[in-house]
Structures are given as C-alpha cells and as structure tokens.
Amino acid sequence: MIPAKEEIQRVKPEVERYVRQRISEFKSLRENNLTTFDFRPFVNIEPYQADIFSEACFCILTANSSAVLGIKLQKEIGVDGFKSYPEEKLFEIIRKKGHRFAHQRAERIVKLREKENFLLKIAKEKDGKEAREKLVKEIYGYGYKEASHFLRNIGFNDVAIIDRHISRFLFEKGLVKPRKTITKKVYLECEQALEKIASDLELTQAELDLYIFYIKTGKVLK
Template sequence: MFEELQGLRDRIKPYVDRRLSEFKELGKTGKTTFDFRPFANYSYEVDIFSELCFCLLTANSSALMGIKLQSLIGIDGFRSMSLEELEKTISSAGHRFARQRAERIVKAREKFERVMELLSGSKEGKAIRDLLSDTCSKYKVEGFGLKEASHFLRNIGFEDVAIVDRHIFRYLKEKGLLPDYKTITRRIYLEAERKLEEICQELGMSQGELDLYIFYHKTGKVLK
C-alpha cells in the first residue's frame, strides 16, 4: 500500500538521514547548519529560537518561504530586530501576514525562557506539544497550534509527533485512511496522527522520517 514511499528510500535516504541528523544536532547542542541543497539553494546556521520563529513563519505559508526568511533574518535578527524591521523584511519576501508574524516573533522572545525550561524536562514530545499549543498553558506560544508545535519539536529532534499539514492530510485521504474532512480539528488531527503511527510501524520509520518521505513524494523536495 505504501510502495511509493518504500521506493523512495534508495533514492533520497541520504538526504533524509542528513536532515534528521541536523534536527538531532539542533536539539542536542542548540545549533546546527541546515543544508537544503540540491532541493533549495540555502545553507545556513540556526539556533533553537530561530527554529521556533521558522515554524511561526511557515504556518499558512510554505516551508520554502520559511527557509528563505530564516536565512535572511538570521539568528541575531530574530532576537534583536525591531517589530518594524521584522515586518519590513518579512513583507519584502512576499509573506502575506508580515505584521502578524513579526508581532508573534517579538512575543515569542518573552516566552522563550519558559519554552527552554519545558524542553529541559523529561516530558515526551506529545506532552510538550500540548503545553506549547494549549491556550491555558503558561508555555503557550502565540501562533502555535498542534501542527506548529509538532513542527517545532520534530525540527529539534523529537520523533513521536506528526506534522499534519496539507501534504500529509492529502496523502492520507488519497490512501483512503481519512475521510474528506473540511477542517482539521484537534480530534481529526490526532486521528491522522494515529494513522501515521500505523504507517510508521509498517515501514519501520519514525514520524519525523515518514513526514520527510511523504513531503518529498508530494513536492519533490527534502526540506523541513
């Protein structure tokens, strides 16, 4: 049923493995250098806060837009640029929600110490995700729902959370594993995650690994 994903292993496994290694290094050491070549002509250093900001920028946009802006703003820019400077830079790249994203990045600076406190504990990814996305949680990051929090955690090395974006959702529908839901509620998100866990077990992959293969299957790129 998932022959197309199995067939991709021989072709793109080195790129997937490199990306997973970058994720783990970022989570473990606090920094890594992402190299997206040959799929996108970007290679640059990130830290955990700039990766959190990347996930804010990618929401309702695209991974490529997030990568472009993360490269442009840089580690120091995410921490030090003014609201107006951030808005101007984000807008210059063609992002539709420049002001809102700039505001969320500035607000995230205030929450980041708590985020790091949460990450330094012993909780599993799903528990951390709930705290980062729950409006009643003191760890809530404005702009983070289940998908964005999962994206952030996967990108810093957590392997037990699924990023149910439009590519993944479409794949599950095409396979007949989900009905054609019009909106993704929390219940539907978790249902999709369970279906992905079943695929992971069948193929012997982690959630983070499976996501990269499905994303490549849908877009022809290994990004993040």
C-alpha cells in the first residue's frame, strides 16, 4: 500500500490546477459573498453562481447523500430559490432528484433562512475552529462535519471534513484506528492526523481534503 503522503504527491500533478481553481472559487465566496463554480470535467454541468447562504444549503443537501447530487440541486434551485421557494417546492425539486431525505432537507433549508445574517457574520471570523463551534451551537442539524464542510467551502483553510471518504483513507493508511462511528473525539483525532500530513506536504487542510477526495472518488468537487 502506498503511504498517505506519497500517494498525495503522486496524484498532485494530475489535479493541482483543479485544486487551485476550487480554492480560488471558495476564496471568492468568502470575500464577495458570490462565486462561480465550474466542476468540469468531473461533473457534466454548466458553471453556476452560489452565495454563502446557498453554500450552507448545499452542505445540508450533501449530508447522507453525495456531492454530485448536492451540486445538481444547488444549480437547479439557485441563489434566489434557496431564499424564496416555499418548502413544498423545495421538497418537490429535491425529491425528483432522488434524495432520500427530501422532506427533512427542505424543512431545514427553510429553517436556515432565519440564520442568514449569522452565516454572513461567521464568514468574517478569523479562526475556523472557533467558527465551527459557533456553527454547531447555532445551526440546527449541523455537526462537526457539516460545519467544517461549510467553512471550507467559504474559504477557511484550517478545518478538516471527516466524511466516509476521508476517514476510510486514514483507516486504510493506518493513521487512525478503525471506528464504527465518528464521535467528536474521533473527529478531532482524525483532524489531528490530517494536520500532520498537511504540514509535511506544505498544504492547507482545504487543499489536502480535495486531494484525498480525488484519490477516493476520481473527482475534484467540494
């Protein structure tokens, strides 16, 4: 088995330009509250715009689902739709795309509208880990993974997204012990292991996540 750092170095030349592009899109989202995402050639979908609120909704949609489905829904619903569509319309769009938890996700998106100003304030925080604690406390349904996902996608570089792809990568490389569930303690243990890899490779946590996701899926998404 190829050690973690060596495997990341092996794939880096293949996808470095896509990783840099994605990081630039995230940075624009944080600085301007607007960005244009282009996921080609990994997903056959035309570029589209997203703002900070729609990105928080995207992170709700990808939980227990997939990034590809979340991307398709984010494009179809659009910046204005996340803020204005009735819950019933959101439900129908999400259901038709095949999401298993369409009703719950539509309900959460409508509820999140109450927190739009809070999300814009979070984007101005300096420390990602402190911002994550505030999100977990304030946003209904956000755990460490969802909060970290949102923060990374709006330009924070210092938090890790411990999903099934990342945890499996760490387990396979022998960097953490296999666990059946990812508790807060396990999450922070995994994040610490990733911080060491990122430091050794002179990458940010945000960049490292995109490389590992590519190793596990063959795609650079978000």
